[in-house]
Amino acid sequence: MTTIEEIATQVGVSAAAAARVLSYDPSLSVGDELRRRIFEAAAAPPRRMGATASESGRGARARRIGLLGIGSAPGAAADWHREVRSGVERACARRGIECVPLSDPVSALAISPWSPDRLDGLISIGSLKPDELARLPALGKPTVFVGSSPDDTRYDSVVVDYSEAMERLIDHWTGLGFRRFVYIGSCGPENETGRADRLAALRTGLDRRGLGPLQARCASASEPEAEGRRLMAQALRESRAPTAFVLESGRLAAGAADAAREAGRQVSGDAALVVLDGGGLEASLSEPPFATVRTPAALLGESAVTQLADRLRTQRLFAQKTVLNAALFA
Template identity: 30%
Template sequence: MVTIKEIASAVGVSSATVSRVLNYDPTLSISTRKRQAIVETAEALNYATPRNRSRAAAQAVGVGLKIALVHFLDPAQELADPYYVGVRLGIESRCQALKSEVVKVFLTGNPPEATILEGASGVVAVGHYYGDELEWLRRHSRHLVFADYAPAGDMEDTVLSDVSLAMTRLLKAVHAMGYRRIGFIGWIDAFYGPDNIHSERRCRTYIDWMTRAGLYDPELCMVEPMTPDSGYKLAKAMLSKPNPPKILITCNDNMALGAYRAIHETGLRIPEDIAVASFNDIPVAQFLGPPLSTVKIPAELIGETAVDLLLERLSGREVAKKVVFGTEIVWRGSTPAPAETANKADDIVSAEPGLKIPG
């Protein structure tokens, strides 16, 4: 394997100079000609950075592995939430590319045989796990990575998006558009139970931000245990309030679908009478009437990265790693930005379809 010292000798510079060039040090003062010579020499000698060498080694480790994919939703529940379909497809496509075997386990009732996990090289757990389920996963997994979830502590690798930050940016954006009656519908996080029904991250952030802005109205924040009809029922109840919201933020796009139905049944128009914004950007969001404004979360990339983290562990990494992906708000017809707001280049930039705020 070629070394930095050999590249330095071939070009006639110091090893430190080669290292700084290959690591794109912007403070290095060196001629363009010399910089190009270093890069071309490194390419000609097939030099690989330590990071690329580690990635290649991790990919080699993945060949022939058995990886257990543990899902907190059963197949029917997953089909009802395309976001988690995307996470799973990311895991499966990455494993397929690595020629690794995937064994699916659905942790939706009584735990399956622990030997399934114990016989796998590692486990990628999709979704949220608490209490006995979390301890069961930890007890029977050789290596454990969480996709779309980060349990308390720093024992395992995790990959997810920061939906709290995304909610803050969404609220700031619609506030800048002039909205003040901002409603929210979501679900109750089962881990915290009936004594803390507003613990889900998007809900908690909504309450905190609206309270600081002096806009929080408990009548405009409604949650319930998640069911397929939650979006419809909660939106229907909120629209029956004496002073309903002018914009409704839903916890995910599935709830937005139900909210659309409730709004249409009430005889209201989107966005003229009430605007709607949501989270996940599932495929159907852009085909609704009108198309849905939503926070795009990179579901498949989360799944792919979870597999990569597992391979890094199998390659010898000992320190837990947490990967947090950015999000972007995709503005579509359900939440039109007023012209005076849309022209603020420092807040909102033009993109297709509609407008986007980078994550």
């Protein structure tokens, strides 16, 4: 097993300096060439006493990355997670990178950094819990977050900007005479991927036009169609004014559309339905089709792989953030 001391001796630095470089310590200033040599020494298989360079280079393996956030998405975010994961896996396949699903960072800690099964980096789809995030530095692996950016100084990230899409959403429906906007979806702590950003952009746009505050109806995670029907019926009883309903998922929207028809309201007429993050099959099969705000989920996954591959190749010190725009389809 290669140790920190052996890496330091091979490169000609102190063990402490080698450890700080390998853990991506942003406070340490070191040249690109020295950084590259340290990482190459760490990645190389342990050399036998007297082994030649050609012998020690045999058996080179493909890159392996751990994928966090698998199966952890609640409710409406599950489809988004699946699309991001498919983008990650396609990009990995094109690059010859092995993608290893992990339940949490503890799973990565269980893999020896010197074994043939070691991980070269991590991609996290969505947010991690605070205790999980606290474990990441101990791994010493470059990490890319998709849909969140917990530390811009340490971790790469690929995120979505919803501001332009929400501006277009508001302009589109105010242009058709709508002055009332109601959100139906998850409430409570806004820690699901992208939800806080979406709602903040929508609230900001409405407030700037004097149309705020945004009215919100909180849906439980269970039985989304029934929740959409119940909350829509409640909102329609409160006002007959033309209302644009912004819904978190296609299943909520399907129930809401049923409630609107039962109340004698015209869907896409005086009760407009806008579904966030594409809306899935329900949005595409509805009649008339729901308007949607979509994010390039698969492209987010592909971009994360590109960023991680770049950081592994260049050993760059500074983190990068890639921002992709959501789009309104109405």
